[in-house]
Amino acid sequence: MTTAAQHAYDSYEALVEDYFEKGWTDGLPIMPPTPEKVAAFLERAGLSGDEVLGTVPTREVTCTAQQAAANAVMAGCLPEYFPTVVAAVRAHLHPKGNCHSTTGTLSGAAQAVIINGPIRNELGVASGAGCFGPGFRANATIGRALRLVIRNVCRGIPGFLDRASYSTPARYSFCFGENEEASEWEPLHVQRGLAPEQSAVTVHSLMKMVEATDFTSRNAEGVCDTLVSNIRANGIAGDSWLGEDGNVVIVVGHEHHRFFNEEGWSKADIQQYLWPRLNAPATSATDRMARIGKPEGILIVAAGGAGMGASWLLLPHLALAITEPVS
Amino acid sequence: MELEWAGVPSIAIVHEEMRGSAQAIARVSGCPDYEFLTVDYPWVPIAIWSKEECLDLAEIMAPKVLDALTGQS
Incomplete structure (x- = not known):
């Protein structure tokens, strides 16, 4: 060395x-x-x-x-x-x-x-x-x-x-x-196969950060539709080297998270709702396909403080989000 | 508080999520004991509310405001 x-x-x-x-x-x-x-x-x-x-x-x-x-x-x-x-x-x-x-x-x-x-x-x-x-x-x-x-x-x-x-x-x-x-959401590292008591780090390389604001929706579906439209406004091209394992990270904010809690939506429920809508064919230059190979590629993370009706979209660069245990 | 200082009886309504910030402003303004009325969920902290939500909230809050201003609370 x-x-x-x-x-x-x-x-x-x-x-x-x-x-x-x-x-x-x-x-x-x-x-x-x-x-x-x-x-x-x-x-x-x-x-x-x-x-x-x-x-x-x-x-x-x-x-x-x-x-x-x-x-x-x-x-x-x-x-x-x-x-x-x-x-x-x-x-x-x-x-x-x-x-x-x-x-x-x-x-x-x-x-x-x-x-x-x-x-x-x-x-x-x-x-x-x-x-x-x-x-x-x-x-x-x-x-x-x-x-x-x-x-x-x-x-x-x-x-x-x-x-x-x-x-x-x-x-x-x-x-x-x-x-x-x-x-009660399953933490990100548990979704990725680690035990809850295992500390872990996930590194996600992002092309850009987009704030998905929505102050008017009062239910989980409304928030999800806002997430979809904001991601599709940017599109995600996908990449053959990454195959079907590509990711997008959605940081769900406090005010949006409330609606998921109230209606009992799990992270898996959100992934299942978003995935077909993200992968639907483009309809215009501002409604583009967001190519994520699998529902599990949509990584949902809860973070942020109260007040803003906003979540953040960490749109990927050419990499996978990798999770490593902290030893 | 400025209205109060100008001699206009007033009461502030803040969202529960903003209570800490409102108390901090009251403290730095020299009124640490300033009282607030608070709104909580299901009304979201930023007031982009539907007309129906506004009317529902007004019905709940108006008596409280009246009580606060007349020293009933």
Whole structure:
């Protein structure tokens, strides 16, 4: 493995300025990845530094645990966050996570890190009001750690292998938890085959985020029809490499979730309602087919706070949403 | 609160989901004990309500507003 060179600095400011100069940050200051901190992170995850978390063959990149730990320290993570970061890195570097494409694309695709299981509450991962935005250390730094790995290990550097025309603020960090306590809904990681007590991370690369607002529907079908029309306004082309396993993530907001609870709709009920309607043939340029191979490819996640009659659609880039257990 | 300060008896109606925010505004405005009437579900927090929903809500809230303004509550 490649061991990072060690540098000595006279002050924190000098270190930060040098990291800016070397292009090792996302444009924001970082925490110093001292050998002691990196070792503490590795110990917390029970990993040796040379453990391989994943590769990007097209870039001849191998990501080790030591590299991930250094970037997690830089992102501002606490040691106890690191096992979750490791799961996110593994998920993103899964072959069908398609790192090379989703971090290099002109479209500026972002990576949503969705956390399930007991670790959410142990780390204080926000899943309610404001969960997409700033103010929550676990959300901010776990998402940032993945993005720093993409930059510093996977060479996703703007103007180099990151060819985004605009990119997106979601590329600084985009991490939130599922609000598993909001209902009896089966959590995302359980739907994907893991035990409820198993903590897990799902990484979904998204081409764009679309807010599906609906303040007027007063029942589950009305909300679903709004989700369908908003997804179909954008369309999902599908991809032969991904086959029938493609995904779209629907983050169901508090106000919409209420109607599903009141009428006893499960996630499976929503998937069965949406799937044929999404896959119906296009009728116009603004009513396009959203090609999702199977109902289970529609990933339903409960999150967000009260007030807005809105849900969010995380429309996919060329990748599968990959779920990895947090060990 | 501004109406109250201008000498116009008034009462604010807020949704239960917004109670915390309303109390925070009252606190920073120097009226921590300001009282509210609250609306809860099935009325959604953002008031894009049908005419029927508005009328139903008005029937429920009007007596409460009257009581609050006349010191009956």
